[in-house]
Amino acid sequence: MANDSTDNPLDDLVLPDSLDQVRISGLPSAAYYISDFITEEEEQSILEKIQSAPKPRWKQLTHRRLQTWPSDLVNNKLMDAPLPTWLNEPIVPRLKSIRLTKDTDSSDIFVDSPHQKPNHVLINEYPPGVGIMPHKDGAAYHPVVCTVSLSASLCLNIHKTRDDGTLDPEPAWRILQEPRSLLITTAALYTDFLHGIADVAEDIELSEHADQLDIPRRDESF
Numbered sequence: 001m002a003n004d005s006t007d008n009p010l011d012d013l014v015l016p017d018s019l020d021q022v023r024i025s026g027l028p029s030a031a032y033y034i035s036d037f038i039t040e041e042e043e044q045s046i047l048e049k050i051q052s053a054p055k056p057r058w059k060q061l062t063h064r065r066l067q068t069w070p071s072d073l074v075n076n077k078l079m080d081a082p083l084p085t086w087l088n089e090p091i092v093p094r095l096k097s098i099r100l101t102k103d104t105d106s107s108d109i110f111v112d113s114p115h116q117k118p119n120h121v122l123i124n125e126y127p128p129g130v131g132i133m134p135h136k137d138g139a140a141y142h143p144v145v146c147t148v149s150l151s152a153s154l155c156l157n158i159h160k161t162r163d164d165g166t167l168d169p170e171p172a173w174r175i176l177q178e179p180r181s182l183l184i185t186t187a188a189l190y191t192d193f194l195h196g197i198a199d200v201a202e203d204i205e206l207s208e209h210a211d212q213l214d215i216p217r218r219d220e221s222f
């Protein structure tokens with residue numbers, strides 16, 4: 001039967017039984033991608049919370065701004081404080097509900113992390129034409145990064161280091177992230193490769209592997 005407006009939007013969420021089903025093949029170990037990880041209503045609600053955060057929550061960089069929750073890193077350390085409810089729910093329990101494999105004794109992706117769940121959230125705003133230089137997130141973090149994209153699509157570029165230690169400016173891979181999707185990067189992909197977002201307003205010339213979206217654009221203000 002067709003859905004009507006009284007249906008619960010959560011009923012439309014189709015989450016994988018396990019992360020190994022959504023591993024992005026062809027990438028070093030490991031990246032996982034789930035489209036429509038949150039509903040449009042949840043996306044809207046998070047965007048409203050971001051927009052209504054007190055102005056000092058925004059850290060202004062030269063070309064873009066970001067919020068850090070619960071705090072900035074100071075001397076590579078994080079304030080020991082919980083995430084606000086709107087950042088915890090519904091995302092964190094949903095992340096933890098997905099096991100690494102279908103084995104009954106399999107755990108979630110945070111099994112080896114000290115806090116057993118995400119404890120630091122960066123909300124990066126990318127206006128059209130503004131990205132982030134290729135970099136590594138470094139040893140201050142446990143190597144599990146979960147990114148939920150809001151409002152627009154973009155490409156995360158993965159770069160290799162050349163034999164002489166310098167950055168190869170040509171991305172080795174580009175991961176298309178649709179609005180409301182979840183991307184998890186972990187393990188060697190976190191430690192051995194750099195990631196960045198090009199300063200472009202539109203992502204073009206994506207290969208056929210980037211097949212999650214047929215109109216790859218980044219033309220909205222978030």
Ligand SMILES: O=C(O)CCC(=O)C(=O)O
Nearest residue numbers: 122124132137147156195
């Ligand atoms: O927005 C992203 O996905 C990348 C952000 C990032 O690499 C960072 O904030 O260090």
